[in-house]
Amino acid sequence: MKNNSFVTIRSLSLLGQRGTFGKTVCDLAEKNDLIWAMTADQGAGAAVYRFKEKFPDRFLNFGISEQNAIGVCSGLANEGYIPFVAFQSVFTSMRCADQVRVMMSYMKLPVKLVGIFSGLTQGDCGPTHYALQDLALFRSMENIVVLSPSDAFQTEKCVQKAAEIKTPVYLRLGGAINTPIIYKEDFDFEIGKAITLREGTDVAVIATGTMVYNALKAAEKLEGNGISVKIVDMHTIKPLDIEAVKAACSVKLLVTVEEHSVHGGLGGAVAEALALEAKRPPHLIIGVSGDYPHAASYPYLLEQAGLTPEQIALKIQKTYEEICK
């Protein structure tokens, strides 16, 4: 981004991650006529209508046919195009998982798959629309880069990088608009290189996506209670920044936070990375667990899942105090 003034960052945050995706892919397509943007009946959700108007020949709406979407995009990618295709995370990961596995993972066809409304953001639609397994699924598929940006500005950088690299990408986006700003000024962004947002000596929290902001807020509360907290923004789930994970181990408690199942996501990735380490702190995995919560508003569901900053702080403090006994 050239014009990286705070005003621009603020306007991206108003758009949220989905709107930022739509804007960025449009900006990229101005300069690169290989870029396509597509959706599966999620034109508004994926914010691709402006793209459709400007580049009708490089836009497709597949309708409600996610399996076909992956196949067609893979065919386009194989012919040298750079296809971005965005629809709900829950369907990118579940409805067409076999196509993603065969075409993007096995054949390495560089489709840029964008999952919108990840986690619990489509709370009003209920459990059929929660995307809580996508990281687990895509993380287990070789050759796919898995990105999970924490704010709108970082989303812009993810989209730019995704267009640059020649590999398949899964980009996990939240659903909210007017989202918190993590990065108030320009910053270096590299795939696979985590960003330490805050140093601390007692607890290290590795967070991803929407939970980076909540973790930062939780850290402020913990700091007030005399617990020094390091915060790492793990925007790339695969390849995981193992060095950053190891560097976060010189504390009494390691914590991961994600708006995803506690099974197989960021928590699983970090635990796997540390499995052979003889000296490592206990690891508290915070995420969504238990039965599918019934449909409700997004803030209510986050609270049900124990993912508000207050709840995160409380869980960390309780676990930390038990360890220090």
Added chain:
Amino acid sequence: MNKIKEKLLISVARQIRSDIIDMTYRAGRNGAHIGGSLSMCEILATLYLGVMKIDPENPLDENRDRFVLSKGHGALALYCALKQAGFLTQEDLDAFKKDGSDFWTHPRFIPKKELEFASGSLGMGLSLGAGTALALKRKGLKCRVYVYIGDGECDEGSVWEAASFVSHHKLNNITVIIDENKLQLDAPTKEIVNKDNLSQRWESFGFDIVHVNGHDVSDLMAAFSHRSDKPIAIIAQTVKGKGVSFIENNPAYHMNTLNAEQYKIAKSEQEGK
């Protein structure tokens, strides 16, 4: 079609069939998908030696026609056809189902060897072909995309997602070949999920339908020369196991082995054809 070309294609199909039998026998206890591969000999011979613009000296030429084997378990027949077309060697065929070889039950993704896409998980080829065909149109290339689909494979919902897309986007540079051999792994297709109306289904999805005897190279050449403003679906009537008496229409040979005695019979039946 002139008689010389017809003779050539018949001879190529015969060689493909003979190689399929040899490779199945040599695969020993591994066995091979011989039944469905024997359905394909004349169709692949016609496509590779009579129809498609392809060049083994320039395998990635942008102007080449693209072939997508959606029915991945037909790879055995495809390997044999690719030997005839000059993309694979006898050594490649000899390595079939040997550890370390590229050539097993389903095709790997080796574009340089004219294996345009990997397949094996059914119902994916038409979507890949559709993306390819759309890309070719956008690039202004006049080449065609051929997608080979099994009739059993038409059980997959994703085939019809793709068919709707192809038709909606008027991808008339696609020719789909439906290999209607009327058997799938477990039993005759009509016993599993009836497909008597397969042709009507493709027609109702907006395809121009061409019916063809899938074992008659003249018929096939005529079918492949058909052009339309719609995408084309060639419904090829075939016999699963065609050319080997004890395999023809026998569901037990979707995937099976040949012992020495069976091999001898199968080979003897190829003589004089």
